[in-house]
Structure formats: C-alpha cells, structure tokens
Amino acid sequence: MHRITPSNTSRLTFTSSNNERTFSNTNLTPSPLKKNVTNVSNKSNSNKITQAKKLTNKQQPVLTSDQLHKTWQQWQKEAPYTEKQSREKVVKKLIENLKTQNSSLNLARCQISSLPILSPHVTELDISSNKLEILPESISTLEKLTCQNNKLKVLPPLFQNIIHLDCSNNLLEELPLFSNTMKKLDCSSNKLKEISLSSSNLTTLNCSNNQLEKLSISKNTLKTLVCSNNQLERLATLPNTLINLYCSNNKIKELPNIPNSVQTLNCANNQLSKLLALPANLDSLDCKNNRLEAISEFPSNLKKIDIENNQLKELPQFPNELTYLNCKNNKLTDLPEISSKLIALYIDKNKLTNLKDIPASLEILECHDNLISEISETIVNIFKHEYGRLFIGINPLSEQAIEHLKKIVLLSANQHISAEQLKSPKTPYNPYSLTQAG
Template structure:
C-alpha cells in the first residue's frame, strides 16, 4: 500500500464521527482519538460524582429521620450529634430517661455503636433494625414497657451485657440463645412463665438475674450454664428444681427465696463453691437433703420463714465456714447436736420457732456476736450460755424463762439485752457485770425488785421495766447517768427514790398505771417529760 493510501485511510478514520448521547438523549459528536479519551474520562468523573451525590442524599435521608426524632423528644445534640460525621462515628449512646415511646428504624444504621443505654423510657417495642447493631457489647433496656423482643435481637452476637429488667416481657425469642458471648443477663421483674431451652446456649454467662418473673419451672438446659457464679431466682413460682442444677458448680451465690419449693434435689450438694444460699420463704419446704452438708464453703445460709421446716439434718454441722445462719420463723422444736460445730458463726437467728431447750454445747459458738431466740418455749438457759463472751446482742424476749443463770454476767460485751415478756421474778447480781449495755428490756415479767448491781450499768440509754411487780427501786438507780428513757408503767410503785434526780440526761419517764402521785423534788420537770 502506498503512503498516499495510508494517509487517505487515516483521514477517513478521523472523519468517522463518534456518536454519544447526553443525559437528555441528545447526540454528541466528537472527532479525534484524543478528544474521545478526554470525553470518556469526563463522563466517568461525572457519573461517580452523581452517584456520590445520590448516595449522600440517601444518607442524609436516614440521618434526617434520626435528627427529627431526636428533636421531637428534645434529645440534646451532645447525645445525638446533628453532624453527619459525628453521628456516623458514635460508639456510645446514652438516651436513658427521655420518656421515649418509639425508636426509629434508622437507629439500625448506627452500626459503630458498642454501647446503647435506653433505660427508663416508655418503649413498648423495638424496631427489627436493632439487629443491625452487631458491634454492640452492652445493651441496657431496663425500665421500659417492652412486651416482646424482635427475633433480630439474636444477631447481636457480640453482646456481653444485656439488661431487660423491669419490662412486660411474657416470653423470650429462641434467638436469645445466639447471644453466646453474654456474661451478664438481667430478666428481673418481667412476666415470663418459662425460659426457652436455648437459654442453655449462653455458656459464657457468669451472672443471671431472673428475680420476680413468675417462673413455674426451669428448663433442664439451665445446667449447661457452668460458668455462672451468681443465679437469682428469688420471688418466682418454682415448685421444684431440675437435677441439672447440680452442674452449676461454679456458683458462689444462689437465691431461691420466695418460691414454692417443697424439696431440693440431692444434686444441690454438688454446688461446693457456694458461699451464699438463700432458701427463705418457701412455705412448702419441709426438709433438707443430707447433701446440704457438702456445701462446706458456705458463709451465709438463709432458711428463714419456711413454715413447714421442723428439723435440720445432722449434716448441717459440716458447714464450718458459716458466719451467718438464719433460721427464724420455722417450726424447729430442737437443734441438732452438730450445731456446735459451727464455731465461725457470728450471727444466729432463731426467733419464732418452737424450741423448748438449747443444747448445752451451744456454748461452743464462741464467735457469736448476735443471737436471736425471741419467741420460743424456753423455760431455762444452759450455763454454757455464759461462754458466748463475744455477744453484743442477745434477744430472749417472749419465752417462759423464770430465772437466769449466773453465767449471764460473763457476757460483758453485750450492748443490747432483751428479756421482755418472760416469767422472771428476780435477776442475778451478776447482771451488774454487763457494763456495756445501752439497752435493757425487762418489761412484761414478774420482777418484784431489782438488784443493787443494776446501778453498775452506767452506759444504759434506755431501760424498760413496765408491766412488772416492782414496789420500789434501788437507790443505785441514780447511777445510771446516761439514761435517756425510763419506762416504769404498770408497776406497784408508790414513790421514787430521791437519787432518780441524778439522771441528768433523762428526757422521758413513764409512770402510767402506778401509784406514784408525787415526784421527788430532785427531778427537773422542765427537762423530763413525765407521763403519769
């Protein structure tokens, strides 16, 4: 081909038109290779810019929805930034206590959130889009009005803490079992009658609070939660526990109070890491399994207000780390001899039972600081009571005691002694050794006189002597110079000793139903309120 032919073909090529349509459908004709490249680049840039503009419009649309919602509930800009970049960058959002009634669907676009606090609002439902917040680790929904949860809640697989307490939930979705990274779950104060089997998938849980949700049974799968250290089942309707409860051998605190339990499974004895166990107020619980004695790490055991519990197993004496044992308001008529093994006990509450005597070895409990024996059928105390020299509070009110052992005077650390409503006709002289007493209750007895040693109790602040047979008071009563209140009503007193005027801190003197008609001149009636 000749050079002329090549030139001719080139000119023909250049003369061929490149036809494009603009965005309005009009034809555009551009000649030349260089111009073609320049136009192509321009079209691409224009398309990208247009796409970004459209996307920005879409983005601004959901953001505007959030901003409008925030404005309607007067949520501050500090909490919901009215700035695009800051809104997108939110990782923590606390909009608690704003009386929110709804959440917009667009909340699900805040996908960088790791913590969301919605407590103390008025939310009755959650949008499905809540499931898009897959970076959440903490979600607080307590104190709302939620009656159900969306299935999408199960998408929040990074959650470690979820609080649903104080809502109106009647059931949980099966998808709750997908939240396998949860370590803390609170369901307290809802309306759940049962838990889904999938709850057993939450094997990283360390704390589970199911207080007051009306549960009538637990799924067998509860035994899979072997990392639990705290389980609160207080105030439900449980009548029995699954055997699998015994698999929760990392539990340190278990609260089963205020249920309808009639018995405990033997497997309860496998929970050997328990330090606190509350079984109070189960009105049908009539006995404890021997395996209870395996819980040798227990520090606090509450068995109070079980109206049918009439005896304790001997194995109770194995719980030698106990410091607090609550047995009040049961039907116990005796204590096992093994009770004396609980030498670390600091507080023992037995009031409101039917004990007619105390074992002599009660005196082995030498670390006791509080002993409550109110309202029994006790007619006497063992001498060994005097070995409890660390006692600061001793309640023996409402028994049938006719005398006290001399050893009572060994309890020199007592600050409170209640001997009210017994049948005491006299007090031992050793009562005067209790010089740390600040409250002494002797009302409702048959005392006809007080020992002179009563005047040694110089730290007394209140002294209750009403409803006795006292016809006179010892002169030593005037030594009680810290006394603020003195109750002498319903006695046979006709006069008071002059020394009573030495009670410079006395502000109340009750003399109702006595024969006292004239007060010693030593009493300052401007300071003392005298009730005749």
C-alpha cells in the first residue's frame, strides 16, 4: 500500500592441611583512597602498589572453614529487619559455593547493603544491583568484579589481580590504584572528574557519563575508548592501537591526530569547526551537531557517514563502499556522485535543486525542505515497489514532477486524498511529505 504522511512527522591466601581448610581474612573497612586517580606508569605509583600489597598481606589473619561459616552466620544475624531474608539467601549461596569450589559467584540483585568475607577460591564476583555503599578489602584479590548499580562512593585501595572491572552506575569520585593486569574497565555513570591510565594493558575503557575534565590514556594499548557525555574540551594523544573512539557530547573544539587503526569515530555533539585528516581505515563516521564548515576527504573504506546539522556547503567525493549517508540540515547546493551501494540517503533541509545520479540500490530517500522541482524517472522506478521510503514534501515541485509521483504514491494531509487534490505546483512549498510504505 502506498500512503503519504505530513512532512513534520518525520549494561587470601588459601592453604589446606589434611581435611581442614584455612582462609585468610581481611579488614572489612577499606583504607583511605589515594588521590589523583589511577596512574600505574611511573615509579611513584609502582612503589605505592608494592607498599599496598605488603600492607594487605600483613592484614590477613587465617580463618578455618568453620570460622568462615560462623562469620557468615554472624553477618546474617546482624541483618536489618528488611534484609533478613536477603542475607539468608546469600549465606546459602556462600555455603554452596564453598562446597563446590566454583571460582565464580553471583550475588547480583540480592538486596544487600553490606558484603561478608568471601571464600578465597572466588576469582569472579557479580554483586551488581544491590544497595552496597562500601566493599571489603578482601575483594581486591579478584580477577573479575561486577559491582555496577550500587551506591559505592569508594573502592578498596588496590586491585592487584584485576582483569575486568565494571563499577558503572555508582557514586565514585575517584578510582583506586590498578596493577598492569587490568584489561577492561567500565566506570561509566559516576562522578569522576579526572582519569589517568598511562602505561597499562587496558584494551577497553568506558568512562562515559561522568564529569570528566581531564583524560590521559596516551601509553595504553586501548582498542575501544568510550568517553561520551563528559566535560572534556580536548583529548590527549591517542594510542596507536585504538580501533573504536566514542567522544560525543563533550566540549571538544579540535580532535588530536587520530591513528590510522581507528575504524569507528563518533564525535557528535561537540564544538568542532574542522576535522583533521581522517584515518585511512575508518568504516563509520558520526560528527553530527558540530560546527563543521568543510571536510577535505572521505577515506575510501567508509560505509556510514552522519554529518547532520553542520555548516557544510559542499562535500568531497563519496567512497565507493558508502551505504548510509545523512547530511541533513546543512547548506548544500549539490552532491558529488553517489555510491552505487547506497541504501539510505537523508538530505533534508539543504538547498538542493535537483536529485541526479540516484543509485538503484536506494531504499530510503528523505529530501524534504529543499529547492527540488524535478523528479527523475530513476526515482520513480526505485520507489514504485512495495518497499522503500520516500519523503519529498516542502519542495517547489513542478507539474511534471507531480505526474511522476502519481505513479508511486498517494498523498494525504490528515486524511487520504488523491494526487489531483495536491495544492497547485505553483505554490513554492507544499506541506506534504510523500511516502511509500510497504
């Protein structure tokens, strides 16, 4: 069926002797947090890590299996009235985990406000979506910790074995020291103002939705960096290993040199007035809602381009592999030759006078609010099928253009009407959006 719609619709050490298990315990109260966030690159912080390890080891008295049971039972007895059932369930999980010696323990969504000491064989812990405000230092020996969606204001002072940490959606204002084992860190949606993670083995960092004013990652092996929705005015030197960069919704006025390894770049909603040379391997570019006045060249591998809402008057040659193009709300008067593989084209709110060289591969065309008067037979042939979408309202369409459109659409404005009832083509800007919908 064909129809038309109005155009304005548009995530302890352990030892055993005979049959007796012994466990090392730690103080349940974290030490004061180190200032100036994480930085494991220099000798000063290396010394801090060594000292913290020594201090942690000194604080580890040994618990037997029975003592560990008693500790859990005492923790259960001390439960607030509203947590009695929750703690009972958690203790059952702890006892079962102790029997099975499973290295992974899931205590997510248990509605607990404190965490008891854990069995030392546990290396992976999920305590997400609880009511935790503080964590015991015993967790600092974990390899993987998921503690998102809590009320944490601080973390234990040292994670000496950590590989993967998700502490997103908390109230953190600082991060603790991490050793070089860290590979993945998600600290998004906190209250962080500064992060420094030089010279580590980190491959993935998500620090979006914070209050970051400074971010230092120059000596990392990062592959993915997500730092969107912060207060950043600039980015420091980016590592040559980077593949995906998401820095949208900041206050960035100029990007640094982007390594050729980068395949995905999202720098939308910033204050960019220009783009330096784009990386040769770039596959996806999103720089909408900036102040761009010119783009020198598109890399040949680009498949997706989103440059909506800028100040562009012209565009460079499009890549042959391009499948998606959004250049709405610019000042374009013409388009370069379009890729024969293009599927979606959004060119609304420009100053285009014609639509030439539209490829047969196209399935979506939005070109309302332009100066288009003629519609080619190519467009008719593309959109006469029962699929695809065409928005072409608010253009000074000629009589011939309307005759072409009669073949592929019905026109409506609040109700369905025939093509003959369209306002006179002499009216410069008709109020209709012509749509084909399957």
